[in-house]
Every structure is written in structure tokens, then in C-alpha cells.
Amino acid sequence: MTSPVRVRFAPSPTGYLHVGSAHSALANWLFARQNDGQFLLRIEDTDAERNRPELIDNVLEMLRWLGLEWDGEPVHQSDRGDLYRQAAARLVSAGAAYYCSCTGEDVQERNRQAGGKPGYDGFCRDRNLEAGPGRALRFRTPVEGRTGWTDLVRGEISFANADIEDFVVLRGNGAPMFLLANAFDDADMGITHVIRGEDHVNSTPKYLMLLDALGLAAPKAFAHMPLLVNEGRKKLSKRRDDVSVADYRSRGYLAEAMVNYLALLGWGPADGVEVRPIAEILELYRLEDVNASPAFFDQKKLSFVNAEKIRALPTEAFLAAAEPFLTRGEPARAALTSLATEVQERVRTLDEIEPMIEFLVVDEVTFDEASWAKVITKGRNVAEMVDATVAELEAVVNSPDGAAGWTPDALQAAVSAAAVKAGLVNAEGAPQLSKAQGPVRLAVSGRSVGPPLWESLAVLGPERTLARLRELRARLG
């Protein structure tokens, strides 16, 4: 009988959920689900000054959106202050911690005089100070030996105890510090595997020393995930980089794409198939196979994965996913529905949908400058083409079928005939549709690129199509 796996994701509510945090959360979730274990959540809000309770909601909402469902109720460290203080008291009575009256300036000043080396110098270590206002409690680190652990991602890691300074476990105001709360809770919650970012490697020996002094069992293993970095190879930061998961959602990325892409950072499936269902990733992912080196968060590749996921959606699901991105109401919805598969194949993110169909919804076309230059300025026989197209389309409308004849096929035939009339033909006399469609597309959409033209014109309808062609013709003079 092996003890069940219990892992946790422990965000600090000091900002919106970050893609780097999501990367670690995903690793925890995958590991828990693979081992029939528990994936727990702990909100590390011990720093009352920096906490923003509303950010907790964002973190939970994003985890849910990503599909990283957790087990049980989230634990809030702000509810557990007494437990940490009790643990601290045990440290004191065991002689593993001492009170310190040094201020930050004191320490800095002494360090400056000692040659500028940072870190606490142990000034109060043997002063036997009583607890008192403003006095922090410091952990008495061992002077000899080494502290190490087995890391699933990095192998064996160890630190010389002598290199580790006496760190603060309780602030001068009695509030517990991160390490005390973090280590105590992991033991208290029965965490078996600690999976977190590489930035925690250096604090792990302190964590282990604390558990040892408290007589609590250490987790079976750690896994320090590679950091996600920007193009400058620096750790992703809230200030400089696009790191908010919520922002990616609002820019039209699918949760499935984000999760799939995140899994690919630091890891790759043996068969080389990168874009695949999460269920398959769940089967294949191994922490032992995760790379230890930092990985660049490449938005281009994320977009590629997103486009693949969008294309793979059933039409109904695509329309549902598009819904929140449609700001122009029913007309936009109708336009998208009639061109759904054409649009679906062409967007990389959901926020590209509306711009692509906007010309079917607006009353007046606005001309894109670059498109105008490409089609009108550089094109040839433009006026002739527009005139011929108007004539051919009027013929379609006036045909016995009337409006019922306004079909993609008929429209293609009409534009082809217009191309011939306008002299836009190849050596064999066949219409050059690649050139002929330019002015027509520009007239109806204001742009030189867009969804397939015949289908677009069919949706636009005869009245608007002809009006827009005449409008363009008038501008040409």
C-alpha cells in the first residue's frame, strides 16, 4: 500500500494568474490526475499588506477556465496564523530559533563595513533576546553539514548549511513569513510531492531545515519546473511581458490551446505529436522527462496551437466559442453563421473573427489604405472591371430567377464574365480571377483580403453589393 499522492498549487494573490504559475499548476494537476491523487489549492496570503482578495477570484476563475479542477476547498493561510505561531513557539523552545532586534538598516550597515556581502550576519544569534515588539524571530541554521533533496526534474541538489543565513520566520509584528507557513502547511496538509517553479530552489534547504527542526516529515520528492522566460531570456514579469492568463482568454485563445502549449514548455511527447487532446497529454506527460532549462514563452507558437484547436472544433462549438467576441449583435451572429467554416479556417484567435466579417454588418465601408494602394493604384482596368461587374450582377438580379439566382456559383460566373469584358484575361482568354476579384473585394469590404468572395457576396446580398460597387466607381471618377 503506497500512500496516495497529494500535491498542491499555492498561489499568492498579489496579481492575476500568470502563465508561469499556470505552467506549475498544470504540472501539479497532471501529476495528481495520473496518480489518482489529490490536487489541492492553498492561497498564500500571509502578507496582509500586499494581498488583494479580489485577485483570488481571478486565480480560481482562470484555473477553472483552464480545466485544472482542484480537490476540496482552498486553504487560506490568513486563517491559519495561530498554527504558524504555535509552530514558531516550538522552534523557540527547541532552541532552533531566536529573537532578533536588528533592523534592516543595521544589517545593511554592518554588511557594508564587512565588505558588502549580503545576508544576515547572525548578530543576535547568541544574545538570548526575549520576544518583544519589533523583534523578529530568526531560524538558527546549522553551521555544519549539507541539506539536499531529490528533484524529479533536476536530480540531486544540495547546499552547504554554512551558506545559509539565519532567516526570519516571524516578523517583528508577529506575522508568519512565507517559509514557515509554506513548509508547515505542506506537512500539515500531507503534501507528498512539491511541484513548483525553479525560483524556489534556493529556499528549499531552508524549508527542509524548518521541517526537520519541527519534527515534521519532508515531502517524498520535489520537482522544480523550468522558468518561463521572455525573448530577453529573463523570467517573465508582470510589468514587461504578456503574462496574464485572463488576457489571453480575452484575446481569443482557447483554454485547450493554452494548456496544450504550456505542457510543451519543458516537455515534448516521444512521438513528436505536439498538438493533441489534453487527455493524451495526461497519459504521456512525465515529470522525469521535463527539461530543467528555462523555456521561452513563444506567442507565435501559442497562436499556431490555438489556430489548430480552433480548426478542430465542430462548427457548433466554434460558433459558441465565438459568441463572447461578437460585439455587433444579431447581424454579426448571422453573418458569422453563414460563413462559419470559412472564417473558422482563417482565424488564429477568436478576436480575429469579428473584423473578418465586419464588412457584412456595417452600413458604410471604410477603405484600408494599403489595400487601396494595392488594388486601385497598382491594379489595371479597375474602372472597367467595376463597370462590367455591375452590369453582370444586374443581369443576375434581373434574370428569371431573380434574387433566388444570387448564389455563389452565379456570382462567380458573373465576375468571371466581367473579367473577360474588362480584359482581365490570360493568354488563352480565360478570366484572371486573382486580379478581377480585387476591385470587387475592395468595393464590398474595403480590404484586399478576406473570406472567399462568392460566398461573401451571397451573404451581402444584391442591394448592398451593387451599392458598394457603384460607390467605389464614383470614387474612381
Add this chain to the structure above:
RNA sequence: GCCCCCAUCGUCCAGCGGCCUAGGACGCCUCCCUUUCAAGGAGGUAACACGGGUUCGAAUCCCGUUGGGGGUGCCA
């Protein structure tokens, strides 16, 4: 400064001593297909940081150098 970690194409991965004249994916470029744009198809570009070992044999193991990153808070 000190401590810890890392080191294969621009980027993300594969490679875990011989199958490597190093493979895939994104990106970029070319061509094909084609009503634009996408998608799709066919190609191309491009890497084992360096120096020592170990070994019959090293991208793979060891050491060093260099480079990069992280940590060094009474933040988490």
C-alpha cells in the same frame, strides 16, 4: 560578491555511448494548389558553446572554461 541551476537549429522539443552525414514542430524563405487570405502539399534555411579527459567509439559520461538564468527581503 556568494550560493544554486542550466547549456542540441532564431524558438520549443527528440536524442539517454554505436541506428546521428543529429530528427520533429513553430518561425522564416521558395515552389505547387488556388478567387484574395488562410488551410493543404513539396522543398529550403538553421544547432550538438569551448577545452580537456574516459571509451574501440561521445551530442550523449566526467572535469574545467565560457555563457545564460535564478536566489541572495521582517515579499511570496
